Amino acid sequence: xxxxxxxxxxxDSTVHAIEDLRxxxxxxxxVYTPAPRHELEDAIAAPKSNVxxxxxxxxxxxxxxxxxxxxxxxxxxxxxxGGKAVASWIPYTIIxxxxxxxxxxxxxxxxxxxxARLPRLTLTVGYDPRFSHGDFGVWVAAGPDRAPQATEVLRxxxxxxxxxxx
Amino acid sequence: xxxMAKPRPPHLDGPNIAAxxxxxxxxxxxxxxxxxxxxxxxxxxxxxxLLGSAILALFIGIxxxxxxxxxxxxxxxxxxPVMWGVYIVSFxxxxxxxxxxxxxxxxxxxxxxxxxxTIYRASxxxxxxxxxxxxxxxxxxLGRPWKFFWLxxxxxxxxxxxxxxxxxxxxxxxILTYLTVSATFFYVGLIPDIAxxxxxxxxxxxxxxxxxxxxxxxxxxxxxxxxxxxxxFLAAFATPLVLSVHSVVSFDFAMALxxxxxxxxxxxxxxxxxxxxxxxxxxxxxxxxxKFMKLQHYVTxxxxxxxxxxxLFTSSVVGLAYLTEFLVxxxxxxxxxxxxxxxxxxxxxxxxxxxxxICNMVLPLSLFSQKLRRNTTWLFILSIFINIGMWFxxxxxxxxxxxxxxxxxxxxxxxxxxxxxxxxxxxxxxxxMWFLLFIRQMPVMAIAEIKEIVPPPMRHVHGHPVTADGSxxxxxxx
Numbered sequence: 179x180x181x182x183x184x185x186x187x188x189x190d191s192t193v194h195a196i197e198d199l200r201x202x203x204x205x206x207x208x209v210y211t212p213a214p215r216h217e218l219e220d221a222i223a224a225p226k227s228n229v230x231x232x233x234x235x236x237x238x239x240x241x242x243x244x245x246x247x248x249x250x251x252x253x254x255x256x257x258x259x260g261g262k263a264v265a266s267w268i269p270y271t272i273i274x275x276x277x278x279x280x281x282x283x284x285x286x287x288x289x290x291x292x293x294a295r296l297p298r299l300t301l302t303v304g305y306d307p308r309f310s311h312g313d314f315g316v317w318v319a320a321g322p323d324r325a326p327q328a329t330e331v332l333r334x335x336x337x338x339x340x341x342x343x344x
Numbered sequence: 345x346x347x348m349a350k351p352r353p354p355h356l357d358g359p360n361i362a363a364x365x366x367x368x369x370x371x372x373x374x375x376x377x378x379x380x381x382x383x384x385x386x387x388x389x390x391x392x393x394l395l396g397s398a399i400l401a402l403f404i405g406i407x408x409x410x411x412x413x414x415x416x417x418x419x420x421x422x423x424x425p426v427m428w429g430v431y432i433v434s435f436x437x438x439x440x441x442x443x444x445x446x447x448x449x450x451x452x453x454x455x456x457x458x459x460x461x462t463i464y465r466a467s468x469x470x471x472x473x474x475x476x477x478x479x480x481x482x483x484x485x486l487g488r489p490w491k492f493f494w495l496x497x498x499x500x501x502x503x504x505x506x507x508x509x510x511x512x513x514x515x516x517x518x519i520l521t522y523l524t525v526s527a528t529f530f531y532v533g534l535i536p537d538i539a540x541x542x543x544x545x546x547x548x549x550x551x552x553x554x555x556x557x558x559x560x561x562x563x564x565x566x567x568x569x570x571x572x573x574x575x576x577f578l579a580a581f582a583t584p585l586v587l588s589v590h591s592v593v594s595f596d597f598a599m600a601l602x603x604x605x606x607x608x609x610x611x612x613x614x615x616x617x618x619x620x621x622x623x624x625x626x627x628x629x630x631x632x633x634x635k636f637m638k639l640q641h642y643v644t645x646x647x648x649x650x651x652x653x654x655x656l657f658t659s660s661v662v663g664l665a666y667l668t669e670f671l672v673x674x675x676x677x678x679x680x681x682x683x684x685x686x687x688x689x690x691x692x693x694x695x696x697x698x699x700x701x702i703c704n705m706v707l708p709l710s711l712f713s714q715k716l717r718r719n720t721t722w723l724f725i726l727s728i729f730i731n732i733g734m735w736f737x738x739x740x741x742x743x744x745x746x747x748x749x750x751x752x753x754x755x756x757x758x759x760x761x762x763x764x765x766x767x768x769x770x771x772x773x774x775x776x777m778w779f780l781l782f783i784r785q786m787p788v789m790a791i792a793e794i795k796e797i798v799p800p801p802m803r804h805v806h807g808h809p810v811t812a813d814g815s816x817x818x819x820x821x822x
Contacts, residue, residue, distance in 0.1 A: 189800040212374050212540075213795035214568040222565050227573035237581075247497055248508030255505045269509045272592060275584075276517040283525045283581045287532060290574035291559075294567040298560030307543030310536070310563050312374035312801070336803060 180344045181206075181319040182328045183304035184337035189217060192314040195335035196221040199318055204328060210305070210315035218314075229289045236285025237278050244277030245270055304343040313338065367458055367797050370641035374795050381787045381794075382544055384637040391784060398776040405770010408763045409484060417487050421761040425754050426746045430764035431485040432596075433738040434771055437621070438478035439519070439593055440614075440734060443586055444622020445471025446526055449533070450582035453575075459650040461797055462642045465790045466633060466783070467626050468530045473778040474625070475523045477771050482515070484767060511595040518592035525585055529578045535561050536571070536792040590618040597741065603684035604745040607672060613665035617737060620658035620704070623651060624730030629779065631724045633788060642789055645718045652717040655730075659708035662737075666705065680750055692757070693744040696736050703733020 186192040192209065196218070199207055209218050245267065252265040291297070309315040316337075320328045325342055332340050371377060412419045422429055445467040452460040483492045495506055495516045506513045539561040542554035561567060591611035598610040627648075634643040673681040689697045707729050716722045743758050782788075 187801055188803040191803050209565040210563045211565065211568065212563060213792050213800075214572050215796075215800065218565060219569065224565060224569055227570045229570050229573040229577065233577045233581075251497055251505040251508055255503075257507060257509075266509065269514070272514045272588075272595075273508060273517050275588060276514075276521040276592075279581045279585045279588075280521040280524060283528055283578055286574050286577045286581070287528055290532070290570045294570040296559045296561065296567070298562075300560070305562050310540045310543045311378055 179206075179319055180321055180325070180342075181304070181317055182325055182332065182340060183306075183315060183317045183343055184332035184340045185306060185308055186314040186316065186336065187312075187338050188336070189215060189314065191336040192316060193217050193221045195316055195332055195337065198331050198335065199316075199328065202327065202331060204318050204320065204324070206319035208317040210309035210317070212310055212312060212314075228293060229286060232289025232292075233282055233286045236288075237282030239285075240281030241274045241278035243281065244274035247277075248273050304341065317343075367461070367646075368642060368644070368794070371794070371798050373801060374798065377791055377794050377798065378540055378544060380639070380642075381789055381791055382541065384639070384788055385541075385784055385786075387784050388636075390636065391780060395777065395780045398773045398780060401769050401773025402777055403770075403773070405767050405773055408766030408770060412484075412763050412767075413489070417485075419761060419763045420767075421759050421764055423756060423758065425749060425756050426743060426758040428485075428742050428746060429758060430760050430768055431481045433735065433742050434768055435478050435481035435485070436593055436614075436738040436741075437735045438474050438481065438771065438775070439522075439590060440618035440621040440738075441625045442471040442474035442478065442522070442526070442622065443590060443615070443618035444626050445469070445474070446522075446529075446582050446586045447619050447622065448626070449529065450579040451586065453579045454583060457650070458797065459647040461793050462639075462644075462647060462789050463626065463630050463651065464793075465533070466630055466788050467622075468526070468533065469779060469782045469786075469788075470622075470625060470629060471526050472523070472530050473775050473782070474622075475519065475526060476778065477775045479519055479523060480771065480774070511592070511599045514592045515596060518589045522585060522589045525578070525582055529582055532571075532575065532578065533790060534786060535559060536563065537787045537790060539563065540791050541787070587615055590614040597745075602745045602749060603680050604669075604673075604688070604741070607669065609665060609668055609672065613662070613669075616658050616661040616665060617734065620655065620662050621730065621734035621737075623655045623658060624727045624734065626651065627655070627723050627727035628731060631720050631727070633783065635720070637783075637788065639789065642794065645720075648720065648723060649714070649717045652711050652723060656708055656711040656717075659704060659711075659730075663705040666701065684744065684748055687748050688740060688744050692747070693740065696743070697740050700733050700736045700740050703729045704737060707733075 184195070186195065192211075196207060196209065200221075200223075207222065209222060211218055248270040249265045249267075256264045258264060304315075304317055306313075306315060316332065318328045318332075329340050329342075420429060420431070445464075448460050448467040449464040449471075452464070483489045486492060494504075495513060497505055497508070497513075506516075535558060538554050539558040542551060542558045545551040545554055591614065594610035594614035597605040598607060600606065630643060631648075634640050670685050673685040676682075687693065689701075707726055710716045710722070710726065747756050747758055749755070
């Protein structure tokens, strides 16, 4: 994908550049930041993460499986003790809870990886090691016709460096 | 928008006094964090000496275990009626040590406790390695350790299944879940920091390893958005898990009809004890780390003071539980229970009970003094006492209970052998070997999270441009 990438040294310049780009109808924007910042999240106005759905489904599957395993074992290999329930849900709650946590956690991580497209074998074109170190990066998708406009906006807000990437 | 804090001007080099909105005043920018934390990865002679000692201790443990496998469990000093000994004591001890890490990384994360930020990575590593150590002990305790997997329910040709009503089976689920979830939580938190190492590394081999471990992390807003959500949910899962794991471990005792064990107080008592012992171990590892890795301006005295208050609180809960046990025995009117508790503090095992009481109840009272809470030497010495006291707490629970049951003719003694002590020493070697390897390969502090609490670099502060010397002018509002 063609676009322009810029490095910024300051947070507020980055936020203003993103806001200005969005005003000028640039929609495909990505930000690289050494640490998560609410300011950038607000400027990008991205939708809420869907990781929570993976957590919910994983947790429900886990708790179901966690009850099913001991109930099935008790039914298959009954230990009959003086009129007590062969399959007793109260002690099985421990196994149900543990498997809810286990499968819920693993599916949360799976969801994060799937939604964030991880693991990835190559870094995006334009990625710069500075973006994990101390600088902020702004990538904006722009064809040859709109690239000069994006460059101008980024420079106006104090970009340290602006590059065209293809 | 969230906070837009004023950065500390770079020319000021004043005392390290934290204020609201700026917890680490001596840390001025993101690059300084990377530089100083990556500098801790360089091995030193002292580190090699410690690693060598840990590996030596581990070999002593392996030698002792080999001897025990050859000779049988009798080599470990088991003698009826005491058929649980140092291994079960150490199992509970190491599971307990693991608890503080998850408390600090997950529970305090949900509570937004600022002091956790700089100490949680080391505590989390401690958790993972402590649970790895704890998991060895039930296997060491088996007569045929190679058949440990029989406790896991899986379809097998014998058509035999474990009893899911047994606390030992619950333990398998609880410990394996805890190990998996804490290791996952630990690794997920490490990914952005490994990406920093990948980007800063110059050695091509190490760079490739870090690149593989970072999974292609790029610090993009999409990645952070899903990461922060996933981290929150993992913390939310880990929080009840911490409380459940030691509760389940306590059921190993509380479900049995042994005097002193069969008590409903056990789950909260064990959880409080676990957190208390874990905080003790956090002090044992974090105080030398901050001193020898020169990270005093990250783990500030204020952070240690806050952790010491948590230590004092959990010590009080544990002390209350000790006293409540006596009250319950007294009110129960059960002579066996009363006899057991009398024997605990004035009889055969009085020495171990008093070590426990002095180390866990009396000495931590010193933390009421602010001066001692802020004295790192005292905190380190106290942490050693807490480690010893908490090992003896489990000794006091396991041994006197089994050696002094209902019938006087059944009463007996217990004498651990050199094999027990060799394996106990080996467990410390195993734990510290992993921990020492970790602190020189991975950042001992969470780089990305520290960057979150440091004021970000700003061009304009309160609408005024910042000049080259860090001050800002009154004109030129943007």
